[in-house]
Amino acid sequence: MKQHSLIAAAVLSLLLPVSSFAAGYGAAGCGLGSMVLGSKSGGRQIFAATTNGTFGSQTFGITFGTSNCGDHGLINISKEREIFAQENYTSLVKEMAQGKGENLYTLASLYQCPAETHQEFGTMVQEKFDHLVVNDQTTSTELLSQLENQLAHHPKLAKSCDIQLSALN
Template identity: 40%
Template sequence: MHSNNRKNLFYFHITIISILLLSVPRSIAAEPYGMAGCGLGSMVPVWKNDIGQILAATTNGSFSSQTFGITSGTSNCTTDGLVKREIAQEVFIASNEEPLELETTQGSGERIRAVASLLGCPKHAVELGKLMKENHTYLFPKTKLENESRSKEILSRLKTQISSDESLRLVCEY
């Protein structure tokens, strides 16, 4: 009887998740995911808040979808098990914002070299540092955004500046 209940619970979970995934009218394949990580739970866009992240983590653990996703490169996971490039860029900027801002005033430093690497142009860190120094006040606006929104804004502004620079836009793979 116990295995029958477990089997029914499994089918119930699959049904609920399928309904949620099929009822979403927009594409969800490119959506970034939250703290629960990649996996089947990351593909349900209504699960972006704190409670939803708990549900996403439970789903990922219950169905081993995160392990499968990392191995196969599906469900918002990359084949090398690392987060997608843009998420890695945002996380780096968010966790290094103050020292990166300080290095930007100087135009050089290890964090600028790391950003150059994350943007796909590690051999051009000097040029990137110069660009960041010239555009420091634009890149680091004095706004009262939350840390996550601020790091996205900084990254977006940096990519805008790179795309308008004749040499960096050709070598960076951002």
């Protein structure tokens, strides 16, 4: 009997990781970590799980169907972008001026830009900073609107990122 339990446990341990890869994320599960670090196995999954836990993105993603956690959530990805930009506005503006940073790359992930384009995303927002943040009164909603306009006109990012502009739909 004990031998059957061991065999069943071994089979389950082999099947569970396969099902998570089929879902588009690794052993760490869905969330920001899976979007940034992907589904490759190994030590990357530890960092993915840490990222998910640190930002609460997995819980948020499961609840709202975002962050690689499915598409049947209560709110859509554009709403998640708005909330993120509003909650992280000050840091985001500073990082946009620098062209790099954790919040900026998270925003790129929320636009579903592949990780290999995050540096180009940072360069673009740094170059277009004066168009994105017009003055001290620019709101997070206005910032995202301007960002989406710049993304839509960027030769590479327009093709690789998900820009859901109402004007283009």
